Amino acid sequence: HRLADFARIESERRRLKLPQSQVGFHCVFSGSAGTGKTSLARLLGKLLHALGLLKYGHTVEVDKSGLVGQYLGDTPMKVKRAFDEADGGVLFIDEAYSLTHDEDDLYGHEAIDGIVKLMEDRRDRVVVIVAGYEKEMRKFIDSNPGLKSRFNRMIHFDDFDAGELLAIHKQMIRSSGFEASDGFLMKSELMWQTLYRDRITFEGNARMVRSSLEIAYENQARRLVRTPKRQRYELCELLPEDLDGVEQQLRENYDD
Structure with a gap:
């Protein structure tokens, strides 16, 4: 896959102390339930660790409930906690589109703002993968300019025959x-x-x-x-x- 090829070449550049591309590994995984999105996220973490691009390569899986607080000010702390747990590995956000399902959901938008900031601050330490149904994920990425600029790689998972x-x-x-x-x-x-x-x-x-x-x-x-x-x-x-x-x-x- 193109992503694996890119990771191998990026690893070789790092090993030879050559300039890095500055392109992150953040991904959007789109597709129906049960098509292997979570499994591939775990494999990607292990691959990037094996290539020396992530310190640990573990995967932390969260959904909206793991990122959104119950009162104002709680959400940034939960987002930071998720990134702390995923430090050196992959943060997998399942059904990420639920963060923007309700336009009036201030906490959901607060979570997205925190995710966008920490994706930039920790781009060399945490790979963020957001996942969900294709139509909803495209709408999710389009909902925030920060998301659109940071997720430039979408991988679709077909249904199994x-x-x-x-x-x-x-x-x-x-x-x-x-x-x-x-x-x-x-x-x-x-x-x-x-x-x-x-x-x-x-x-x-x-x-x-x-x-x-x-x-x-x-x-x-x-x-x-x-x-x-x-x-x-x-x-x-x-x-x-x-x-x-x-x-x-x-x-x-x-x-x-």
């Missing part, structure tokens, strides 16, 4: 140490094709996959407690019936 959701499903199962039977995977593939066709997956993406597994694990447990003589391998095996009712529950949870 049915094949990608199935691949994520398989990967999550492997990571948990479970095994999925062929029948389970066939039923899973059909489920993701149907949910994607009906545009249900756009509301959750990878989060929806995780939700589906949580339901499947519970279904498996209910099935196993009725099995008097359980074999060791059965405790970590997922069968087709463990997906019974999962699609319907996902529709109820995610279809607005």
Whole structure:
């Protein structure tokens, strides 16, 4: 990716004590929920740390409640506290557009003023990533000249298609140490094709996959407690019936 390439060259310039570009790594991540925005923010922090561009590379995640106070004067302190915690790493502000949702929200605008100032004051120490839905994030950036001048890099995250959701499903199962039977995977593939066709997956993406597994694990447990003589391998095996009712529950949870 262009951002990773830029980071590597910037790191090499720093190592050779050459002039720096003075271009920051602040980013706007736009896209639906569950498309990997938070995960990439964490990876970016680790990459910049590995390249010597951030001291620690950790990621501090906040939303509006972590930045806006309940009374006048409290907000600047909360914003500063967030930057202090993120010093040497990444400050990830999820659903950042909520700070400007209400034009009369003085505290939200106060938070933005504080963010803009500290982004400049600590540009070599903190990378700020703001994230949210594409339309709302464009409106958010346009709402303040300071934001527009500091966020010159927008990365959009597409929704996952049915094949990608199935691949994520398989990967999550492997990571948990479970095994999925062929029948389970066939039923899973059909489920993701149907949910994607009906545009249900756009509301959750990878989060929806995780939700589906949580339901499947519970279904498996209910099935196993009725099995008097359980074999060791059965405790970590997922069968087709463990997906019974999962699609319907996902529709109820995610279809607005």
